[in-house]
Amino acid sequence: MSMKRFSRNFLPVFLLMLTAPLAGVQAAEGEFLYSAGQLACVTGGNASVQAPSYLDCLRIGPIRVGDTLRTVSMKFGKARQTVNRGPVTERVYPISLNIPAGQPVPYWVIGFEGQRVVFIQISGNMPVEQYALSSIRVGDTESKLLQQFGPAEVTRPVPQIGAVMWGYKPYPVTFEIKNGRVFSMRVSEAIGK
Numbered sequence: 001m002s003m004k005r006f007s008r009n010f011l012p013v014f015l016l017m018l019t020a021p022l023a024g025v026q027a028a029e030g031e032f033l034y035s036a037g038q039l040a041c042v043t044g045g046n047a048s049v050q051a052p053s054y055l056d057c058l059r060i061g062p063i064r065v066g067d068t069l070r071t072v073s074m075k076f077g078k079a080r081q082t083v084n085r086g087p088v089t090e091r092v093y094p095i096s097l098n099i100p101a102g103q104p105v106p107y108w109v110i111g112f113e114g115q116r117v118v119f120i121q122i123s124g125n126m127p128v129e130q131y132a133l134s135s136i137r138v139g140d141t142e143s144k145l146l147q148q149f150g151p152a153e154v155t156r157p158v159p160q161i162g163a164v165m166w167g168y169k170p171y172p173v174t175f176e177i178k179n180g181r182v183f184s185m186r187v188s189e190a191i192g193k
Helices: 003-022 069-076 142-149
Strands: 031-035 038-042 081-085 088-094 107-113 116-123 154-158 163-167 173-178 181-188
Touching: 031 142, 069 088, 069 107, 069 116, 142 173, 142 181
Parallel strands: none
Antiparallel strands: 031 038, 081 088, 088 107, 107 116, 116 181, 154 163, 163 173, 173 181
8 A cells, every 4th residue: 555545544534533532522612621531721722822722711600810800890899808918919709699597608719919810719518500610610529520620630638628629730720629529619820829
């Protein structure tokens, strides 16, 4: 068989093999997706050359890393609490749900450097349906997280709340798992921020 004929016959089969693992897996643009043993950010191909290729996936609900304080204030109003930690100001926004008296309220913690969002975290013991990070919500099961993100690259205990943190290096994304469910999720501008 000539090389030309081999490549003409082999190339379409090879390309079909490459796309086969993605069959049946759905991900919207701007979401992380675990497929064929790899975690990746699904983008529309318009990512800036200067920005990390995963920047479009660093969002929870309506807020993304890089948004402004003005944008966040328009969506959530005034922060309930503000804490300064060096150059980062953390603002806490409770999430209004129909919660029985005495139950802890889910909440956002959003970090700003100046007027710019550098991290977003949402935490709580109750499911928060309206806010997702790549189809994962607070209250989702560990198995759903594994299906969307795959196994964690790094894990470590969080004894203060009886949870385990799962990290997805090289992506600046973490989840805290408590009693088999997502208790908290966080995206940040860079790992360690």
